[in-house]
Amino acid sequence: MNPKIYLSQPHVSGNEVDFIKKALDSNWLAPIGPSLDEFEKELQLFLLQFPNNKFKTPSLLALNSGTSAIHLGLRMLGVSKGDVVICQTFTFIASANPIVYLGAEPVFVDSESETWNMCPDKLEEAIIHLKSIDKKPKAIVTVHSYGMPYNVNRIHEIANKYNIKVLEDSAEAIGSRYDNISCGMFGDYSVFSFNGNKIITTSSGGALVTKTLAHKEKAVFFATQSRDEAPHYQHSEIGYNYRMSNICAGIGRGQMEILDAHVGLRRDMHAFYVKLFQAIPEVTVFTAPNDVYVPNYWLSAITIDPKIINGITRETLRLALEVENIESRPLWKPMHLQPIFAKYPYYGSDVAETLFENGLCLPSGSNLTDKDRKRIAIAVKAVFK
Numbered sequence: 001m002n003p004k005i006y007l008s009q010p011h012v013s014g015n016e017v018d019f020i021k022k023a024l025d026s027n028w029l030a031p032i033g034p035s036l037d038e039f040e041k042e043l044q045l046f047l048l049q050f051p052n053n054k055f056k057t058p059s060l061l062a063l064n065s066g067t068s069a070i071h072l073g074l075r076m077l078g079v080s081k082g083d084v085v086i087c088q089t090f091t092f093i094a095s096a097n098p099i100v101y102l103g104a105e106p107v108f109v110d111s112e113s114e115t116w117n118m119c120p121d122k123l124e125e126a127i128i129h130l131k132s133i134d135k136k137p138k139a140i141v142t143v144h145s146y147g148m149p150y151n152v153n154r155i156h157e158i159a160n161k162y163n164i165k166v167l168e169d170s171a172e173a174i175g176s177r178y179d180n181i182s183c184g185m186f187g188d189y190s191v192f193s194f195n196g197n198k199i200i201t202t203s204s205g206g207a208l209v210t211k212t213l214a215h216k217e218k219a220v221f222f223a224t225q226s227r228d229e230a231p232h233y234q235h236s237e238i239g240y241n242y243r244m245s246n247i248c249a250g251i252g253r254g255q256m257e258i259l260d261a262h263v264g265l266r267r268d269m270h271a272f273y274v275k276l277f278q279a280i281p282e283v284t285v286f287t288a289p290n291d292v293y294v295p296n297y298w299l300s301a302i303t304i305d306p307k308i309i310n311g312i313t314r315e316t317l318r319l320a321l322e323v324e325n326i327e328s329r330p331l332w333k334p335m336h337l338q339p340i341f342a343k344y345p346y347y348g349s350d351v352a353e354t355l356f357e358n359g360l361c362l363p364s365g366s367n368l369t370d371k372d373r374k375r376i377a378i379a380v381k382a383v384f385k
């Protein structure tokens, strides 16, 4: 049997070991240390590399996961028991779980077909209705799904109009940009993930982007058990143990060296699929709607129109790939269809549901080889012959 081709795998630069060794040699094994500071600085510079970014300085804190970053970001926004928080339905569950951790109520909003992300019209409809029943949302969780930026201008225009804060879930969107501004710069708080399947990884990890240094300092306080200034352990607020370790930050520094290159390789995988499916009109490769959107193409995804092809569905393709030991996965099952979230309100129609029914993510890793691409091409062509 051929070796397995994965959807998205960790891909090291080779220099991670040196950074880990440095941390071990200097005895910085704690969730504090020089690598942590350096990793945060490198991330900050990365966010500021595009021309439209000049106007503001983000502060970052590295954390032990993207999920904890979302939890902390919502806590910073003051989300608490009984609040309503709007969340994009078409996402990974980690966008929504922290809303519930805080005792708040998630309300889910459908996607638009252009970006597969939150539909601005449905968002406004939800806000107007929630306000009318005296449940004005405390915050909005937006997502750049698969690294495709959402409609930043319209979504934030609406959030501003109704004076609602935004938590930007940029977990999948490091290296993506919208209107020449890095994703991760749009929310009142923004989040990255460095989980093993993301574009860069610290094995497990995440980061919270804040707009001011003071916000960063407050978030660090919460992330390190909310310790008051005192020689003994004293606490007047609930805190968490969410900081990234100096060892993991060392892995992150090694990964920063290849971030641009690996985003380039993900985009090459997308270009490969565009070419592969050119001759198969029933299949649409998910692609940026125009030049304002510059995705990192973390995962390449397709939809198959069931009306055109007799009998071939995304399951036909997924199972055929599986036989060839090639991993693929249906698009997100929307949150409002998840058993655990079924009881919460939903605003929208069937855009996200249809994506789930007809869509598939394909192998997208930066470490895929020409040989891998050949195997994928042969398997795909056999299905659509």
Ligand SMILES: *Cc1c(COP(=O)(O)O)cnc(C)c1O
Binding pocket: 065, 066, 067, 068, 091, 092, 094, 095, 143, 169, 171, 172, 192, 193, 194, 195, 204, 205, 206
């Ligand atoms: C991966 C991911 C997260 C969670 O990040 P972890 O580091 O795995 O905790 C959150 N939101 C989205 C959209 C993700 O893809």
